[in-house]
Amino acid sequence: MTNDQQVVLITGARKGIGRFLAERFVRNGALVEGCSREMPDWSLEGYTHHLADVADESQVKAMMTSIARRHGRLDIVINNAGAAAMNHSLLTPVASVDRIFDTNVRGTFLVCREAARLMQRRRFGRIVNLSTVAVPLRLEGEALYAASKSAVETLTRILAREFGPLGITVNAVGPTPIETDLIRGVPSEKIQKIVDSLAIRRLGRFEDVANVIDFFVRPESDYVTGQVIYLGGVS
Amino acid sequence: MTTLSIADRNAILALVTASLRDLYEQNGITADSEPDEGTYLIGRRALLDSLGLVTLIVDLEQKIEETFDVALTLANERAMSQKNSPFLTVGSLVDYICSLMNEQRSA
Numbered sequence: 001m002t003n004d005q006q007v008v009l010i011t012g013a014r015k016g017i018g019r020f021l022a023e024r025f026v027r028n029g030a031l032v033e034g035c036s037r038e039m040p041d042w043s044l045e046g047y048t049h050h051l052a053d054v055a056d057e058s059q060v061k062a063m064m065t066s067i068a069r070r071h072g073r074l075d076i077v078i079n080n081a082g083a084a085a086m087n088h089s090l091l092t093p094v095a096s097v098d099r100i101f102d103t104n105v106r107g108t109f110l111v112c113r114e115a116a117r118l119m120q121r122r123r124f125g126r127i128v129n130l131s132t133v134a135v136p137l138r139l140e141g142e143a144l145y146a147a148s149k150s151a152v153e154t155l156t157r158i159l160a161r162e163f164g165p166l167g168i169t170v171n172a173v174g175p176t177p178i179e180t181d182l183i184r185g186v187p188s189e190k191i192q193k194i195v196d197s198l199a200i201r202r203l204g205r206f207e208d209v210a211n212v213i214d215f216f217v218r219p220e221s222d223y224v225t226g227q228v229i230y231l232g233g234v235s
Numbered sequence: 236m237t238t239l240s241i242a243d244r245n246a247i248l249a250l251v252t253a254s255l256r257d258l259y260e261q262n263g264i265t266a267d268s269e270p271d272e273g274t275y276l277i278g279r280r281a282l283l284d285s286l287g288l289v290t291l292i293v294d295l296e297q298k299i300e301e302t303f304d305v306a307l308t309l310a311n312e313r314a315m316s317q318k319n320s321p322f323l324t325v326g327s328l329v330d331y332i333c334s335l336m337n338e339q340r341s342a
Contacts, residue, residue, distance in 0.1 A: 061306065068297075117293050165286050 006030045007071045009063075011054050011111055012081030014040040016180040020206040021078055021213070022047055033067055036081070054081045054107030064114040073122055076217050077115040079108045079129040079152075084145045086186050097144055104148035109155055112170065116163050125168035126217040129156050130209075133176050133234040137197060141190070149174075153228050160226030169225035173212040176204040176232040199233020238340070239333050243303075247336075248272065248329045250302065254294045255325065258287055272326030288322060299332065307335050 008025045012018040013034025019042070025032045026046040034040075035050040043049075050066065052059040067074055083103040085096045108129055119125030131153050134146040153172055160170040176198060177183050177191050195201050212229050215221060255270040264282050266274075275281040276288060283291065292309050300306050314321050314331065321331030 065300070117297065120290065120293065121297075166290070 006075040007033065007067065007073050008076040008078070009033045009035075009067065009074060009111075009115065010078045010080055011035050011107070013049065014038060017175075017178065017206050017209055018078075018080040021080065021210060024210055025076075030076075031071065033063075035063055054079075054111055055102040057110055060107075060110045060114050064118055068118055074115055074118045075124065076126045077111060077128070078213060079111055079127065081107055082130060084142075084183075086141050086145070086183075086190075088141055089143045092144060100144050100148050101151075104145075105151045105155070108152050112155065112159055116159075116166065116168055119168050120163075120166040123167035125163070125166070126221075127159070127163075127168060127170045128213050128216050129153075129170070129172040131156075131172045131174035131228055131230075133174050133194075133198075133230050133232060135174065136230060136234055137194065139194065156228065157226045164225055167222075169216070169222065171216045171225060172228040173209055173216070174228055174230040174234070175209050176230075176234065178204040178206065178209070202232075204231050238337050243336075244329065244333055246302065247299070247332050248325070250298050251295060251325050251329055251332075254291055254298065255283075258283065258291055258294070262287060270325055272324065272329065274325045276322050276324060276328060277320060278323065292322075295328075295332070299336075303336065305336055305339055307332065307339070309335070 008030045010018050010022050010025070010032060011034070013022045014036035018034065018036070019040070022032050022034050023044060026044055030046070032047045033050065034047060035052040035054065037051070037053050039051060040049055050063045052063045054060060064074070081103055083100045085092065085100060087096070112127055112129075115127060116125060129152050131149045132146065134142045135149050135153060139146060156170050156172040163170055177186075177194055183191060191203070195203060208231050212231070216224065252270040255274065258264070259266055259270075259282065266282055276283060276291070296307055296309055309332065319327070321327050
């Protein structure tokens with residue numbers, strides 16, 4: 001590890017956008033740590049995977065201890081791990097409430113808290129949380145998912161204030177629907193309806209999300225915190 | 236079951252005072268004397284602000300884990316609800332850390 005090599009943690013890195021971001025950060029020269037509840041079926045030099053559930057405090061702490069012992073620092077965290085359920089509220093079991101809020105809210109909070117403890121040692125850190133356009137669009141059938149991401153946005157704004165004096169910024173990106181496992185079960189006409197409501201009428205791409213993340217994590221963005229940027233022209 | 240020795244308590248005291256010195260230095264705080272058991276951490280006589288206390292607690296949790304291989308949560312609900320805050324002085328904080336470590340060892 002060189003002194004200027006950044007250490008990046010990406011949650012939910014096993015597949016989809018998490019994997020895309022992990023590979024991208026590695027290509028750009030970072031040391032990347034990732035986690036998920038199952039092991040990935042791929043490996044990459046410069047990438048270390050942790051078997052960890054972000055909603056489990058002891059597992060998150062153990063992962064951070066491992067990162068601290070091996071690298072002594074953590075520069076960037078992408079809170080990408082997420083759970084969703086697209087269903088009418090009248091048909092939503094309470095188990096879905098727990099699962100979605102455990103991963104999206106409790107998980108995001110735990111990773112932010114433990115990451116900031118490590119980041120504050122060097123008075124530098126960049127945290128990017130994942131929200132969704134389902135929050136401002138108030139999409140029917142996504143009440144729980146959107147409510148959990150509303151909580152993530154509020155966490156983002158308040159943690160930005162609490163962590164600001166420690167040199168840590170906290171921001172969020174709200175993607176439009178992207179072709180991932182998260183929306184695979186959603187009817188295509190519903191996705192098309194969302195796309196039709198955007199200023200830029202197409203599905204999102206991984207690169208669109210990465211572009212906003214690049215902006216948030218660059219050293220020059222040390223005066224940008226507590227912000228939520230939605231893709232596709234949603235506001 | 237083993238309880239903490241005097242040497243362990245002295246080691247914890249050294250961790251707390253060293254962390255406090257580092258914090259003073261990082262924040263440009265000039266203290267009249269070296270931190271000791273009687274140094275105030277909260278209240279009018281404390282030199283740290285609220286963020287300084289948070290940073291001290293986080294720093295101590297990390298140092299205790301590195302030194303004693305024990306993961307403590309110092310700012311738990313019990314600590315916050317105690318009538319006499321364990322964070323009042325360096326001495327009360329050291330006593331509190333010792334009591335938490337003793338509880339963990341006897342669990």
